[in-house]
Structure formats: C-alpha cells, structure tokens
Amino acid sequence: MRGKRRFTLAVAASVISLGAAQAESAKPPIYLGVDISYANEMDDCGAVYKAGGKAVDQYQFFRAAGANTARIRIWNDPDWTTYSNLADVKRSLGRAKAAGLQVLLDFHYSDDWADGDKQVAPKAWAKLSTPDQAKALYAFTHDTLIELNREGLMPDLVQVGNETNGEIVSSLAKAKEPIHWDRNALLFNAGIKAVRDAGRETGTKPRVMLHIAQPENAEPWFEAATKAGITDYDVIGLSYYSKWSKRSMAQLGQTINRLRHTYAADVLVVETAYPFTTENADASPNLLGEDSLIAGYPATADGQRRYLVDLTQLVLSSGGTGVFYWEPAWVSTKTCGTRWGKGSNWENAAVFDFKGQTLGSAEGWLKHAYVRPVEVTFKAKATTEAAFIDGDFLDGVGPRPMTREGEAFIYRTRLAPGSSVTVAAAATAAAVAEAPAVTASIGDRAASVPLPEQP
Template sequence: MRWCKRILSIITVGAVLFGANTISVQASETDVSVHTNETDISYGADIGWLSQLEDQGVTYVDDNGIEADALELLKDKGVNAVRIRAFVNPPSDFQWTKPLNGSTCLLGYCDTAGVLYTAQRAADLGMEVMLVLHYSDHFADPLYQDIPEQWADASATQLSQYVYDYTYYIMSQLAERNIYPKWVEVGNEINAGILLPYGSSDTNFGQMTEYLNSGYNAVKAVSPNTKVVTHLANLGDLDWNVLDLTWFLEQFLNEYNGQTDVIAMSYYPYWIGGNDIEGLTYNMYDIAVRYNKEVMICETGGDENDPEGTYDLLRQEINALQSLPNNKGVGVFYWEPEAHSTSTPDTYLLGATEKVGENTYKFTSALDAFSISPEYLSTENTFEIWNKNSGAALNVSGGSYENAAQIEQYAYDEWDSQKWTFEKIDDTYFKIVNKLSGKVLDIEGMATSSGAECIQYDYNGGWNQMWEIVPTSDNMYMIKNRLSGLYLGISGNSTSNGAPCVQLASSEESTKWYFLVTN
C-alpha cells in the first residue's frame, strides 16, 4: 500500500522529514499571502522530435481534417510553452542505438542549429521556451549520462569549464535572436549524476554539484531572469522516494550548496506501473515546504490509445500543482505529444496523436486538458486531507453514511471515506464533502468551544458547516470554522489511528494540513 511506504519512509528519515527543525517560520493564520488562488501554471509540450518527423513527411491536421502547423495546433489546445533538448554533437542521422537493450530511437534535430530553429519557431508564436541541456551527444537519463565525445579527454576539473562554456554558448546564441528561455534545465533526469563517471551522485556528489553550479552560473551570466531547473526522474514513485529524494536534495541544496530555482520531475504512470497521484502530490508538497522551491512536472504522458485516461491524468497533475501552497506549482509538460507509435523506430507509445492517414496525425482529446484552467481546490478532483502532525488522513469513522458520524484520523488506505471535495460557497468559504457519504464536515451541536468534535451531516447552510482555507507561513493550510473561528485539528494532538477530529485554537500542532489530490 502506498501509505505504508510513506509511513516507513517517514519513520526512517525521522525528524529530517517534517520535524520541528525543518520549519524556521511559525505558522500564522493571518498570513493569507501564501496562496493567491490564482493560477500561473504553464502548459507545455516537449517537441524535440517535431522537425525530424516533419522532415520524414509527417503532417498534422486539426479536428476538421484541415492540415495545419503542429505548433499552432498545440497552441490551440492550450499549450503555451515548449521544451527543447540540446545535445552537444549528436550523430548526423539523429538516431541512437541504446547499448543496454539495442533499441534505436530518434534523437530529434537537437544540435545547436536545430535548437535555434525550434526556439525561434516557438518564440514567433509567443510561446515560452524551456531549454534542456543534456551535456551528452544523446539522451541523458538515469541509465545514460555519457560524456560527449568531444569532451572525452577532459579531466574532471576541465569538465566544469566545458559545462560553463557550452552553456554560455547556447544561451548566447539564443540571446542574439532575442530569445531568453523562461527555464533552463542543467542536466536531464540527473538521479545518477551527470558526465559519468566524474559527476556521479553516488561516488562524487561534490563534483556533480560543481558541474551543475557551473551550468547555473553560465545561464545567469547571459540571462539573469531565466530560472534554472534541476530535473529528477520517478518522483511519483514512492519506491524511489521519499528516502532517495530527501537524500539527493539534502546533499545538493544543503551539504554542497547546489544552486537552482525549480525542482522538476518526470511522472509516467505507464512506466512505473500505475498512477499514484497522491504520492506525486506528496513529493511536490515536500519539495515546496521543505526547500521553498518551485515545482514542475517537466515530463509526463500516457498511452496514445487511451486519450480519456491521459486527459484525466493531466487534469489530476494540473490540480495537484494548483493545490500547492505559495503558488509553487508552476508547470506541466507533455513529452513528445506530436509522436505516434508508427512514426518512431522504437514504436514510442506515449504520444498524443491518432493516425488519420498514411503519414498524417491528429492530436487527441488528451491535450484538451490544457484548455481548461484549474480552480483552487477544484471539485474536479477529490483530496486526501493529511495531517502534518500525525501523518494520518481525515476519515469518516467506520465508513459511515449516517448523520452525526464521527470524523477521525486514520492511516490513509485509499478508502472513499478518506476522500473529500472542496465546494465553494463564496469567495471565502467552502463546504467540505465526503466522497463516500456525500455529507459535509460539521461541528457537533453548533458548538463554539475548543475541543468540540467534528461530525458529518447533511448540508443545511449553517455557518458551522462552512470552512475557510487559511494558508500558513510555513506552507501548509489550516481549516477554520466560520461559526466558531476555531480550526480543524486532532484531539490531544494525537498521532493514533481513530483519534477524533475536533476544533482547536490555532496554536495546536495538529491544526496544520496538506491537501493531496487523489484518484
């Protein structure tokens, strides 16, 4: 169970995770600046293959079958940003056979000339640009972080200068065209490090950080306002995280003073064996709260044969980003949506097109997810209401459907009695509705005293059933009752399963909550 993994990880990392020593600013229920309830999430597409596919004769049509430019079609779907990868000196045919499994893949026209062409094309349409520097001649990822052939004779120390010079060169070439990327990834999926073996995260974290900082400094030297992104893979998979994520970021940010503006992740339920959206949201919360960093999903995608499922996945991701405190969720990028399994030698299946002709594709309804802006705590999704103090979730005792059933905390196990929607009453207040029973959070007897128990009840419009979501200065939320002015918490600040939910003063430890998007 996902929750069991989470609890084991929390026990192992102990106070380092959400312990008292990780928060330096005390919560303040009057600090309402942490979340503006407005969205500035970028909707992106990685289009590294596009020019190469077009050169092979691939064309794209709109929903009416009329041929059109692929980027314009993506923009019509709501895509407002592109992700462009750069290789140092890729093969002349822009294909690569992976030595570990012998499969051949397209690289895309991702040399410097190709990057400049694609970036200009996007900029002409008013789209934001993310540049991804792989520091390799081919894909860099957790399995491959190969040194470019031209750099093969460099020493470990010289490589740091090579990183700087190459980064500065690419950025300068873009700047000459008045293109300043909004983001630059220094390295791609760097769990294992970069420029192996010298920049291994396992054996020489300090050297790896030096390379990353060298790239950071080069980006800022050309474009100070560009945000530098640190990109890790598998952050929706709790088998890799929490321990590995915590270890990596503690080493990078705190031990070796790594420089970055955004922490990004890849999230592919198709590859990790299922959609653990709660795990993904938990990991994003951890980054936003612990390190006060912006977070994005810079790679995602779903089966081309299941556009409805992929649409749902994208909406979950968007709403998860929107729910993060302090507007820390900043973007989601679909990896190679213009692809179709028949267009690539390795039959890549996670594009977002359907084949409508011999070499003609149409973007599927999956990308319609980008055409709808998310609302703050949207009713489009249910949420796990997760207590910071105990690590347990808000639950209706016994899975009851009855009025006046007690609300408790219990270790999360994906029960519908642990899933809630936030339905707006007005600009300030929500009713909080249980997915299983359809009843709302209420205070027993309309009590206004501290310690009064929380129950569920049919909605009747009473102020005791209305709740204000109050951000805190340490990037969590408090849930304030309109009638009493007190806050949702756990009796005695208990960490035990079954402990009753009550209303308390804001100074109690158990009045802080996270909202995790659920399936």
C-alpha cells in the same frame, strides 16, 4: 512534525475561516507545457497533424489548445543525427516564440540521450580533467545562451542537465557507482553559474531547473545536493511515469508538497505521458504498454485526458506549478524512425491518432478549469529571536523557520481552496509540538492567518 496525533491534540479552540473577507491577489502562474523536441524531425518526415479536419502546425496547435511553454532538448555534438543540435534548436525556439510560447531549454550535456540510467560525457569532454570539464560545461552553456539571445531566442527557463539521477558528464560504467558529490557539485554549479552570468550579461533572467527522474529519487538527491553546495536553482522538475516509478499519484503529490516546503523552489512534473491505446501503428515497439496503465485510467483518449487532468490538479493542489507532456506529437511516419526501429516508439502515447487527427485529450487537459492554490501567509508576533512553524500541511517535513518581517514572523505558502490546516509556531523547533495552534479553513482568496502569541 513530531507526532501528528500529538500535535493535533494540542490544538487550541481557535478556528479561523478564510476567504470572502480577504483581499484577492493574483493567482500564482502555472506551466502547462509540451516537449516537442521531435517537431522539426516529424515535419521533415512528412507527419501531418489535423484538428477539425484541417492540417495544423504543432506549435500553433498546442498554443491554441492552451499550452504556454515548449520544452526543447539540446545535445552537445550529436553526430548520429542532424536534430537537437544548436542549429535545430534555433529553428525550434523560433517556432515556439512565433507561436507565443515560453521556452524551457533542456541541456542534456551529452552527444546522445542523458537520462536516469546514463549521463555519458560528450566525446569532446570525455578525457578532460574534472576542472576542465566544468570549464567546458560552463562555456557550452553560457555561449549557447549568448548566441541564442543575439538572435532573439533566449529561453525563459533552462535545465542544467536532464534526469540527472546519477553523476553527470560520466560514463555507462560509472552510472552504476554512487555519486561523487564533490565532482557532481562542481559541474552543476558551473552550469548554474553559466545561466546566471548569461542572464546578467543580456539583461534577462532565465529560471534554472534541476531535473530528477521519478519522485522516489528526488528527496534523497536534493538532500545530498544541498549538503554538497548545490543550492542556486529556481525550479525542481520531476519525471513521472507509472511504468518506471514506485510511487502512486497520491504519493507523487505528497513528494511535491514536501519538496516545495524543504527547498526554495517551485516544483513541477516536467515529464509525463499516457497511452491512448496499447495497439501499435508500426514495427517499432511501444515504450508505454499495458505495464504503464493505472487503475481507473484505461488506454483510451478519454483515459489519457482524465489522467492528465487529474495529475495536473493533483500537482496544483500539492502546491506544484505545472505539468509538461513529453513528446505528444511523436507519431509514426513511413520515412523515419529511430535506432530501435522504423516509425515511433511513442505513437500510442501521442495526443494524435494513427491518422494524425487530434484525439481531443490535449485540448481537454490544457483548457480544463483547474482549481488553483491560493497564497496563504501565516503570521506570528515577533516576541522572540526566532520562530518555527509546523502543521499538517507540511506532510511531515518538520518545523520550518519563519522569516522576520518588521514586528512579525512570516511563513508564506500556497494551499488548496476548501482545505483545512492546523498550524502552530514556537521560538524553537522542539517547542512547536507543545505550542497552541489554530485550525484554518482555506477559502478561494489570498489570506493571512494569525498565529497565537507564545505564553
């Protein structure tokens, strides 16, 4: 919006209260998920999880606790481990579906960890030309999904890359260079097309997610991606860890709100975690320590629960569609470890204590009675060739185009019940700041807000 103060002063004496008189519609779905890609390895290592004094299966536990989605990673050819390859992923997806969970399959497009600092090409693709890498990426994605579908394991959502802040299918050296967007777009669009084609061929419609680490990186990345021609996706996933982010929780909410109004995609936090202690159960160093704490959320089971509840409510109130916890069951075992030490780097951020007993934080988070946003439709009579809308609910994104539907221009969004918004529309983006506006109080049901006719 051009000058929020100026816009607010232009408000007409028109106030609308919404809620009781409006017809209620179905609440928008939300994802409450857990990334338990380590589950098979943990079970093979002898990890035991308990709830109510009884041993529980990880997938069954999280489903009963209130999760609705499991996130599972897949590497191309990880010759350093027997996990997160296709065979292991089949085992994971089978367990998830048996527990009644949706699945988000997370393609790393690497033989090892791909994240915000590195996107190392699989060894089989490393010496290929960019066009041939795009063909290989397409084939790997498409063929994996077709094979999973044959076994009744088609995922509901698919990530085309993991924390793809830098150029994908690259190298450690190139991770320090600016992104070559012509190349990056060719690779991304190959992966997206593979998901769409596999969905069409199997009669399924897995949703496509693109994933960026830390909210401060998301807006510049998606702006550049759009200019490069990467537009066919359904969900924007963000990682949010206070240790590695420059944004507060409140700023995360503002980022989510701007992203969802700028792009035709749902937005969610697909990775987060919080420690219940800063102590260590093994010799492997904890990744989340004192440097990961946020004021008001101590490193306790209750602090962990309150962080998750507050973060999830913030995401939903900002128009986001959910939160995933990264590796809530990566506990320490005596027999297994990582390349960085025996045990786990995350046991103090699991949702089970050092003896494998549930802390109650997962159940408290997943079963919390969240206030969900409601559908709000802004409607202006179609008296011009085009219409643009602006309002304080857009968080400074600026005027957005409205969609012509019959004799009206429409803009649909989700807003938090109890909030108040000031909105105006005009025939051009430049004219919105001077247009008459309405202030609407949002109730707890779906609503339609009529906007003033233009003089």
